[in-house]
Amino acid sequence: MRDWREAWQAALYGPGGFFARGEQPSAHFRTAPVIGRELAEALVELLGRVDTALDHPAALDFVDVGAGGGELAQAVRESAGGDLGRRLRVTAVELAPARPTEGVRWRRDLPERVVGLLVGHEWLDAVPCRVATVHNGLLLPVLVDTQGNEAPSGSLTEAEGDWLARWWPLAGEGARAEVGSTRDAVWATAVAGVAAGAALAVDYGHLAADRAAGRFPDGTLTGYLAGRQVAPLPDGSRDLTAHVALDACAEAVGTGADTVLVAQHAALAALGMSGGSPAAALAATDPLAWLAASARAGRIAELRARDGLGRFGWLLHATGGVRATDLLPSLPAWQP
Numbered sequence: 622m623r624d625w626r627e628a629w630q631a632a633l634y635g636p637g638g639f640f641a642r643g644e645q646p647s648a649h650f651r652t653a654p655v656i657g658r659e660l661a662e663a664l665v666e667l668l669g670r671v672d673t674a675l676d677h678p679a680a681l682d683f684v685d686v687g688a689g690g691g692e693l694a695q696a697v698r699e700s701a702g703g704d705l706g707r708r709l710r711v712t713a714v715e716l717a718p719a720r721p722t723e724g725v726r727w728r729r730d731l732p733e734r735v736v737g738l739l740v741g742h743e744w745l746d747a748v749p750c751r752v753a754t755v756h757n758g759l760l761l762p763v764l765v766d767t768q769g770n771e772a773p774s775g776s777l778t779e780a781e782g783d784w785l786a787r788w789w790p791l792a793g794e795g796a797r798a799e800v801g802s803t804r805d806a807v808w809a810t811a812v813a814g815v816a817a818g819a820a821l822a823v824d825y826g827h828l829a830a831d832r833a834a835g836r837f838p839d840g841t842l843t844g845y846l847a848g849r850q851v852a853p854l855p856d857g858s859r860d861l862t863a864h865v866a867l868d869a870c871a872e873a874v875g876t877g878a879d880t881v882l883v884a885q886h887a888a889l890a891a892l893g894m895s896g897g898s899p900a901a902a903l904a905a906t907d908p909l910a911w912l913a914a915s916a917r918a919g920r921i922a923e924l925r926a927r928d929g930l931g932r933f934g935w936l937l938h939a940t941g942g943v944r945a946t947d948l949l950p951s952l953p954a955w956q957p
């Protein structure tokens with residue numbers, strides 16, 4: 622048996638692991654980049670605002686961390702036109718085998734210096750964590766084997782104990798939680814690499830008040846396989862994922878960036894993706910245009926659904942003299 626973080630890491634990224642062997646996320650769960658181009662178009666609008674705030678640098682980066690099959694990076698590449706498109710450098714950062722795509726540079730590690738927009742779309746939920754539980758009144762890490770048998774054993778580090786006390790206090794025998802300090806660390810590192818511009822994490826997650834209120838007594842770790850939610854066995858057969866404590870990630874970045882945490886449905890509307898069905902009269906004059914506009918409205922509605930993807934959090938940090946309100950106007954705080 623080994624602790625959940627090691628088991629999760631090996632199951633996804635170790636030799637023969639789920640992502641390491643090239644399983645495509647889109648074959649197992651539906652994410653916004655595979656719905657259509659609308660998320661990419663919204664991000665190109667955001668990138669345009671970053672470009673304006675930076676006074677149009679000679680080279681403008683779009684970096685997609687945890688790029689999966691590269692759908693988002695490719696769609697951003699194709700959606701960005703004009704002068705911005707000519708100055709744009711698109712990079713996909715991915716541990717899994719690269720999917721070479723025209724105009725997109727692939728790499729396994731973060732670029733050293735980003736001027737532009739770095740995005741982690743459903744990246745942080747795939748970053749492994751330790752799992753902790755209350756056992757005989759003590760807070761212990763949970764060990765697991767590849768069949769999913771578990772045992773609480775060993776000890777948490779002081780930093781992990783502090784993280785739980787601050788962000789996810791566990792009360793009651795058997796209560797368990799994912800220790801999000803690993804996500805905080807990778808996110809803070811990614812944001813630190815943005816010399817000027819913005820970094821955006823888009824993910825499903827939870828907030829401290831809900832965690833402390835015991836809304837997730839068993840934690841949120843789960844598995845996905847071929848479109849179905851399945852038990853989280855760390856045997857390499859399936860994706861493993863858990864909600865992201867986006868408020869903790871926000872604080873880990875510190876005060877060097879100007880930060881907002883808002884809901885996807887509101888952020889997309891602020892970037893011009895408000896949807897709305899086409900006028901009925903168009904169906905008579907141009908039926909194909911009406912069909913295309915209706916399909917687009919349906920995709921935007923899916924991205925903005927408040928009981929679905931619209932509930933995702935957008936954690937946006939502006940850096941290098943850029944203000945978050947230059948990029949997204951004042952929006953209500955995220956309430957997942």
Ligand SMILES: C[S@@+](CC[C@H](N)C(=O)[O-])C[C@H]1O[C@@H](n2cnc3c(N)ncnc32)[C@H](O)[C@@H]1O
Binds near residue numbers: 688690715717729744
């Ligand atoms: C849930 S998938 C999301 C894929 C894509 N962004 C999307 O939304 O469809 C997470 C991806 O992050 C990648 N990943 C996880 N940790 C990574 C890291 N440290 N560097 C690069 N890629 C990573 C995984 O290999 C996987 O492809």
